[in-house]
Amino acid sequence: MKAIDTLRNKLSGLYDAISRYPLTVIFLIVAAVVNANAINRGEPYYKLLLTFVVGACLGFTLQAAFERFFEKFLHRVVSMVICVVLTMGYFLIVNQYTTTSLETWIRTSVAVFALVIAYIWVPVIKSTVSFNESFMSSFKSFFNSLLFSVVLFTGISMIIAAIDLLLFQVDGKSYMHALNIISILFAPIYFLSLIPVYPGISNKTLFKESQDYNRENITRSSSCPKFLEILLSYIIIPLLSIYTVILVIYIAKNITGKFWTDNRLEPMLVGFAITVILIYILVSRIENKFAKLFRKIFPKILVPIVVFQIVSSILRTQDTGIMHGRYYVILFGIFAAVSGVFLSFIPVRKNGIVAMLLIVFALFSIIPPLDAFTISRTNQQKMLQSVLVKNKMLLDNKITPNPSVSQEDKKIISSTLNYLEMMGYTKNIDYLGKDFNLYNDFYDTFGFYQYEESMYRQESVHMSLNQQSPIIISGYDALVVLNFYFEKDNPTPSNKLCDFKSSGKTYTISNINSFDSGKLWLSNDKGEELISVNMKDVFDMFDTSAQGNYQISKDSMTADNSTFTKENDNAIISLVALNINIQKSNSEHPYSGDFYVLVKIK
Incomplete structure (x- = not known):
C-alpha cells in the first residue's frame, strides 16, 4: 500500500506540474515532436528545437514571477502572452540565419542558464524562504530527476533490446525516440513537479488556509540530506582546502614568472571559483564546524585568487586578442570577485544577491553592444587587419601573399582567422571574399601554411x-x-x-x-x-x-x-x-x- 501511495503522489505531482506550468508543458511537447521528426528524417531542426526550449524556460520563469508578485487570472494570461511573444521574437532572430551558428548556441545557452537561475531566485525575493532553501530544493530536484530519467531510459532500452532479440526486429531509432521523450518531456516535467509552491501573492489565500502543510513541504524539499551533508562537510571541503593550498603555493612561487602565461592554470582557477561559490550556497544552512569555517574563510580567499586570474587573463589578451571564451573567463572572474566580497560581509540568508549578479552578468554578455560576440568579433578583425597592414599584405582591400612574415605575425594571422572562421564571421570580411575557405585557400591567400597554437604547448604537424x-x-x-x-x-x-x-x-x-x-x-x-x-x-x-x-x-x-x-x-x-x-x-x-x-x- 505504501508503494501505491508513493506512486499516486508522484503521479499527482506530475499532474500538478502540468496544470501549474501549462505553457512550458506545451512547448516541451512540441519540442519532443520536432525532435522525433528530426530523428526519423535524419535532419536536425535546431532553430525550432532551440525556440521551444527557450519558450519552455520562459514559461516556468514567468510562472514563478506571477506566483510571487501577482494574483489575478488576467496577470497570468498576460505573463503567458509575454512568454509567447518573446518566444516568437527569439525565433524571428535565429531564423534570419541560414545555419545555427556557434554564436547562436552560446547566446541561447547563456540565456537559458539565466532563466533557470531566475526561476530559482524570483520565488524567494523578499520572502520568508531564503535563496539557499530554493537552491537546495532545485539542486535535489535536478539530481532526482536525472536519476529517475537514467533508470527509466535504461529499463526501456533493455525492454527494446529484449524484444529485438527475442520477438521481432525493432527499428534502431527506437532508442533515440525513447531518449527524446525522457530527456525533453519527462525529465523537465518531473523536475518541475518536485519544486514546491513558495509563498507569494497569488497563493496567499492558500497559505493562510494550509500554512503549516506548505511550510512543511518547503522544509522537506529544501532540507539537506544527511549523506550530502557528510559529503560536503567531511570530504569535499577538506579536499577543496588542500587544492586551495596547492593553488596558493603555486601562485606565490610563480607570481613573478610563468603564472601570468600558464594557459593550464586559467581553467583551474575558473573551476575553483565555481566550486567555492556552489559549495558555499549548499553549506549555507549546515551548522557543523567545517561548514562554518568554510563560510568564514573561503570567500576571503576567493577574492585575491580570482583577481590574479582576471589580471592574468587580461594580460593574455595582448597576445591573442579577445575571443568570446576569454571574455567569459574575465567576466566570470569579475562576478566571482564581487560575489566573494558580498559573501564575506552579508548574512548567509542574503545569498540571493549572488543569483541576481549572475543573471545581470549573463544578460550583459549576450546583449549588444558590449556582449561577448560583438567585442570579440570587432577585436579579432582589427587584430587581423592590423597585422596584414603592418606586413604590407592588405592593399586596396586585397590580400597579397607574403611568405616572409615573421613567425609571431603568422601565428596571429592564423589564430584570428581560425576564430573568425569558427564563428562564421569570415564571410563578412570584404578582403577575404564570400567564397574564402580557410582550409583550402589559406596557403594561396597568405603565402604560408596555417598555424594553430596547442593549449599544452605540444607541437604537431x-x-x-x-x-x-x-x-x-x-x-x-x-x-x-x-x-x-x-x-x-x-x-x-x-x-x-x-x-x-x-x-x-x-x-x-x-x-x-x-x-x-x-x-x-x-x-x-x-x-x-x-x-x-x-x-x-x-x-x-x-x-x-x-x-x-x-x-x-x-x-x-x-x-x-x-x-x-x-x-x-x-x-x-x-x-x-x-x-x-x-x-x-x-x-x-x-x-x-x-x-x-x-x-x-x-
Whole structure:
C-alpha cells in the first residue's frame, strides 16, 4: 500500500506540474515532436528545437514571477502572452540565419542558464524562504530527476533490446525516440513537479488556509540530506582546502614568472571559483564546524585568487586578442570577485544577491553592444587587419601573399582567422571574399601554411597530398613508395627498398630509420653511395612550427608544395610526401610519413 501511495503522489505531482506550468508543458511537447521528426528524417531542426526550449524556460520563469508578485487570472494570461511573444521574437532572430551558428548556441545557452537561475531566485525575493532553501530544493530536484530519467531510459532500452532479440526486429531509432521523450518531456516535467509552491501573492489565500502543510513541504524539499551533508562537510571541503593550498603555493612561487602565461592554470582557477561559490550556497544552512569555517574563510580567499586570474587573463589578451571564451573567463572572474566580497560581509540568508549578479552578468554578455560576440568579433578583425597592414599584405582591400612574415605575425594571422572562421564571421570580411575557405585557400591567400597554437604547448604537424594533384614522373628512372618512421631503438640498421636497372646497370635504394641517423640513399652495383638524403631535413621542410609551439593541419597539398628534391653530380632524388605526421610530444616516434621516391641517374 505504501508503494501505491508513493506512486499516486508522484503521479499527482506530475499532474500538478502540468496544470501549474501549462505553457512550458506545451512547448516541451512540441519540442519532443520536432525532435522525433528530426530523428526519423535524419535532419536536425535546431532553430525550432532551440525556440521551444527557450519558450519552455520562459514559461516556468514567468510562472514563478506571477506566483510571487501577482494574483489575478488576467496577470497570468498576460505573463503567458509575454512568454509567447518573446518566444516568437527569439525565433524571428535565429531564423534570419541560414545555419545555427556557434554564436547562436552560446547566446541561447547563456540565456537559458539565466532563466533557470531566475526561476530559482524570483520565488524567494523578499520572502520568508531564503535563496539557499530554493537552491537546495532545485539542486535535489535536478539530481532526482536525472536519476529517475537514467533508470527509466535504461529499463526501456533493455525492454527494446529484449524484444529485438527475442520477438521481432525493432527499428534502431527506437532508442533515440525513447531518449527524446525522457530527456525533453519527462525529465523537465518531473523536475518541475518536485519544486514546491513558495509563498507569494497569488497563493496567499492558500497559505493562510494550509500554512503549516506548505511550510512543511518547503522544509522537506529544501532540507539537506544527511549523506550530502557528510559529503560536503567531511570530504569535499577538506579536499577543496588542500587544492586551495596547492593553488596558493603555486601562485606565490610563480607570481613573478610563468603564472601570468600558464594557459593550464586559467581553467583551474575558473573551476575553483565555481566550486567555492556552489559549495558555499549548499553549506549555507549546515551548522557543523567545517561548514562554518568554510563560510568564514573561503570567500576571503576567493577574492585575491580570482583577481590574479582576471589580471592574468587580461594580460593574455595582448597576445591573442579577445575571443568570446576569454571574455567569459574575465567576466566570470569579475562576478566571482564581487560575489566573494558580498559573501564575506552579508548574512548567509542574503545569498540571493549572488543569483541576481549572475543573471545581470549573463544578460550583459549576450546583449549588444558590449556582449561577448560583438567585442570579440570587432577585436579579432582589427587584430587581423592590423597585422596584414603592418606586413604590407592588405592593399586596396586585397590580400597579397607574403611568405616572409615573421613567425609571431603568422601565428596571429592564423589564430584570428581560425576564430573568425569558427564563428562564421569570415564571410563578412570584404578582403577575404564570400567564397574564402580557410582550409583550402589559406596557403594561396597568405603565402604560408596555417598555424594553430596547442593549449599544452605540444607541437604537431599533419599534412597530406591532394590525391588529384598530378605528379610529373617523366625523366626519372624509377619510382618506389617509402613508408618512413624514426625509431629510437632500431634493431635493423638498414633496409633495402628495391633494385632497379638503368642503362644496363643495377642500382639500389635503401633507408635507415634510426632516430639519430635516419637517411635514404642510392648506391650502385658495387655498393658505392651515389647520393643520400637526411630524412630529418625532409621533415624539417614541413615542420613549419620549428620556431614555435603550434599545431597545424594542411590537407590537400599540391605535389609541388609537398616535394623535397636533392641533386648532385651522380643523381637526383625527389620525395613527394603523401602524408606527414610530426609529433614532438612523442619521443619514441616523433616523425613518420609516406612518400613517393623518384630517382634519376645522370
